[in-house]
Amino acid sequence: MRADARDNRERVLRAARAAFAEHGAQASLNKIAQSAGVGAGTLYRHFPTLGALLVAIIGDDVAALCEKGRDLLGHESPAEALRTWLRAVAVHATAMRGLVAARLAVPPAPHADAALAACQERIRATGAALLERAQRDGAVPGDIGIADLLTLVNAIAWVSEQAPDDEYLLDRLLALVRGMEPSAHEEGT
Amino acid sequence: MRADARDNRERVLRAARAAFAEHGAQASLNKIAQSAGVGAGTLYRHFPTLGALLVAIIGDDVAALCEKGRDLLGHESPAEALRTWLRAVAVHATAMRGLVAARLAVPPAPHADAALAACQERIRATGAALLERAQRDGAVPGDIGIADLLTLVNAIAWVSEQAPDDEYLLDRLLALVRGMEPSAHEEGT
DNA sequence: CCTCAAGCGGAGAGCCTCTCCGGTTAGGGT
DNA sequence: ACCCTAACCGGAGAGGCTCTCCGCTTGAGG
Numbered sequence: 001m002r003a004d005a006r007d008n009r010e011r012v013l014r015a016a017r018a019a020f021a022e023h024g025a026q027a028s029l030n031k032i033a034q035s036a037g038v039g040a041g042t043l044y045r046h047f048p049t050l051g052a053l054l055v056a057i058i059g060d061d062v063a064a065l066c067e068k069g070r071d072l073l074g075h076e077s078p079a080e081a082l083r084t085w086l087r088a089v090a091v092h093a094t095a096m097r098g099l100v101a102a103r104l105a106v107p108p109a110p111h112a113d114a115a116l117a118a119c120q121e122r123i124r125a126t127g128a129a130l131l132e133r134a135q136r137d138g139a140v141p142g143d144i145g146i147a148d149l150l151t152l153v154n155a156i157a158w159v160s161e162q163a164p165d166d167e168y169l170l171d172r173l174l175a176l177v178r179g180m181e182p183s184a185h186e187e188g189t
Numbered sequence: 190m191r192a193d194a195r196d197n198r199e200r201v202l203r204a205a206r207a208a209f210a211e212h213g214a215q216a217s218l219n220k221i222a223q224s225a226g227v228g229a230g231t232l233y234r235h236f237p238t239l240g241a242l243l244v245a246i247i248g249d250d251v252a253a254l255c256e257k258g259r260d261l262l263g264h265e266s267p268a269e270a271l272r273t274w275l276r277a278v279a280v281h282a283t284a285m286r287g288l289v290a291a292r293l294a295v296p297p298a299p300h301a302d303a304a305l306a307a308c309q310e311r312i313r314a315t316g317a318a319l320l321e322r323a324q325r326d327g328a329v330p331g332d333i334g335i336a337d338l339l340t341l342v343n344a345i346a347w348v349s350e351q352a353p354d355d356e357y358l359l360d361r362l363l364a365l366v367r368g369m370e371p372s373a374h375e376e377g378t
Numbered sequence: 379c380c381t382c383a384a385g386c387g388g389a390g391a392g393c394c395t396c397t398c399c400g401g402t403t404a405g406g407g408t
Numbered sequence: 409a410c411c412c413t414a415a416c417c418g419g420a421g422a423g424g425c426t427c428t429c430c431g432c433t434t435g436a437g438g
Binding site: 002003004005028029030040041044048 | 393394395396397398399403404405
């Protein structure tokens, strides 16, 4: 890749990050290109689909989430580890203002780019490990599947995003999920 | 209201119902007007905002849902009554293809029309009665609030809508909500 | 039958996404 | 050091969207 191309790519990415943080899914790609100081054509050449742009933006976050998940596998309380991680997933999804939710929420992801699907899979695998541990521990019912659980968490993140005023909505809704009750018995203090 | 105006209003409503059923929230108001055989101006005169059009379309459904709720208050199992009703709410929200979810999901509803808010309130009141009964029965934990519960159901409806292929997703996700476990103990067969 | 307010509809402004292609330029080969 | 070309750029423009405005049409009361 030519140096100028790499440069433009970076600029677009920075502008996109800012635009998504400010306007959420409603951000205009037009304006992203403009505020990055490139033409629309350049934006679309680097990121042919919205999904491609997304993956480039959230790639690092996904990696961080997976690492956090691995760390949490060593946490003393399997149930609390799962809860903590799912909350992190939700917060991350919310930070992306529904954009991620809309694309990552549902496993089959109709028009998903391969890269987007890969992100999903990494999240899923990390979650599966945490969930399985919590289930072996008996703290979470065995009939719960990781895919549905993540879908539900994404839905919660999305809806919380619709009510930015209510900062505790996310936690209240997460607490409504089976196995996610906050102050569970296993603490026994 | 003049007879021709009433006529046009009806035609728009029919076209809108069809369009939302087919294309969901992505339906173009332009095309609705066109397929109703009226100009865009006519559509916007009758329904100044998307919310107004929505209320006109779902008004009947909301009434039906409330009536169903009242009937279910007489059901032998309070928990099952609540489950049944929430599922009906979710199915209705799904049928409207996310449109309702996007507007009705969150109680404060930022730009909500008064009429839309009234719909929400009627649903909320009906749900509150069913929930309270189930909680008195001890079948549903007492720390659950109806507003959050409905928000969560709307979120589930929305996300299910994103995966139209998976027809059981809605039920699986509902089953992940505390107090909504399907084959609960109270059946005792 | 006449009048005129109520109602109509489509042109158009101002957004958006996404494509296309002629002009520009980086940087490897000589 | 210079040239050549493939890679890259950007913006004009097509086509679609929402929503407004206003001159024309028409239902229906007097």
